[in-house]
Amino acid sequence: MAADTESKLQLVHRHIRTYPDFPKKGILFRDICPILKDPATLTAVIDLFEEHVRKNHPQVDLIVGLDARGFLFGPLLAQRLGVGFVLVRKKGKLPGNTVSVEYDLEYGKAEAEIQEDAVTPGQKILLIDDLLATGGTLHAAIELMKKQQAEILGCMVIIELKELNAIDKLKPHSVFSLLQY
Template identity: 65%
Template sequence: MSEKKKLDVVRGSVREFPDFPSPGICFRDITPILKDPASFSAAIDLFESYLREHFPKIDLIAGLDSRGFLFGPALAQRLGIGFVLIRKKGKLPGPTLSVSYSLEYGKAEIEIQTDAVDPGQKVVIIDDLLATGGTMAAACDLLQRRNADILVCLVIIELTSLKGTEKLKPYPFHSLLQYD
């Protein structure tokens, strides 16, 4: 199947829920991608193809809590590399490194185990969606504190009108689907 057809399969699996979670918001639901093996496989194929073309040497995939955990391990398996968790504060055992960041409604904190990433390792960060970019930018900050080499940030869906990519500079970013 061509990359365009794979992208069409993934796009066709995204559901829209108008006025959720509040009026004026159109929620883009990726759960049908997970339900349909062909769509999930197409998404992983597209990520794999992009990474193999642009980044010949990757050490780890880092997935953001919680939907990055759905796509990251499958992608890491395909690439024959490891997967590490970036979780909400208080969810990981052992020594951790954390970073706090602002949300539109307050503050949040994410963390990684201190031995998850070694200095200089080449890391790709993955999540399902980029909105305002706060969580992904915090993940970049966290990995930078471990002296990781952040290659690219990946998502299924980018909400372009929220300009989340501006918070990610100077890190490269790639999304499969873009919506206003």
């Protein structure tokens, strides 16, 4: 099993493209688009997430995906697990009554929101996104889940940029990452 996991991680790693100085000078952008283009690699990502969840969080009720790349992986994982999927979106993108949280960006503020009835108190949720950089968006999603009185089991990402120390911002919640840079 460990060899299979390692070969899947290597496959995913080979499908991460890097772009220096994007979107601005000094940033090394990690691009997940090649993962989406290759069915075997996308399957490997979902396999790895599924293995983690089944081993560590078999009681999960919902996968909560962050706008927008969490929407690519979250529904596939939720379907595999036989659980629901819920969206955390940028302010103004969801119909009906919503709950929102403001958070800081590098140059300003933003708001994340969820439909008011998307998560019920006590539901066990896992948050998913593609990348953990500064942790601002995931932290906002955690705050939204607290407002909804959900039980947060943890966070999952494909890539964690360790040098930015976002894990500290998300404590006490755990973060599972497939790859660390």
